[in-house]
Amino acid sequence: MIGDILKKTRSIYGYKAKDMSIKLDISPSYLSEIETNKKRPSLDILERYAEIFNMKVSTLILLSEDHDEAIKTNKPQEFIKRMMIKLIDVMSKDEVKSNGKNS
Template identity: 25%
Template sequence: MLNEALRLVRVYHDMSKAELARELGFSRSFITELEGGSKKVTIDTLERYSEYFDIPVSSLMLFAERTVDADFSEAARTFVADKALRMLDWVSSISRHERE
C-alpha cells in the first residue's frame, strides 16, 4: 500500500515519473518499479518524498505502520489506509477534471 500511496502523491501533484525522478535524484525506472511494488520503499525514499512534497514522513508511514496486536491493528490499518488511498485517488481525479 505504501507504494500505491507514493504513486498517488505523484499523480495528485500532476507530475510524470520522469519529472519526479529528476527532482528526487532517482531514475525513471526506479520510480516505475517503486510504484509497481517491485522495489521496497526505504526510509531514504520516504524522506525524499517527504521533503519534496512537504508531507511528514509519519503521514507517509501510516500506510506501512504495524503494531504488536497484528489481528486487530492490521485490519484497522488496512481499513484506514484503504480509505485514505481512495480519498487521494478521488482528489486526484477531481483535480484532473478541473484542469481539463
C-alpha cells in the same frame, strides 16, 4: 503498499513519473519499481518524497497503512473519509499558522 500511496500522491501533486524521478534523483525505472511495489523505497527516498510533498515520512507510512487496511476490508470509502479528515486537519493547522503570522 507504500508504492501505491507514493504513486497516487505523486499524481495528486501533478508530477509526471519522469519529473518525480529527477526530483528524487533516481532512475525512472527504479521509480516505476517502487510505485508498482516491486521494490521498497529506502528511508532516504521516503524522506525525499516527504520533502517534495511537504509532509512527514510518518504521514506517508500511515497513509499506506490506512490504504492497505481499506483494501483488505473492502472499504475504500473509509480510507477516503480518513484522508479527508487528515487533509482538513492539516489545512486548518496551516490556516491557523497563516492567520497568526498576519496578526
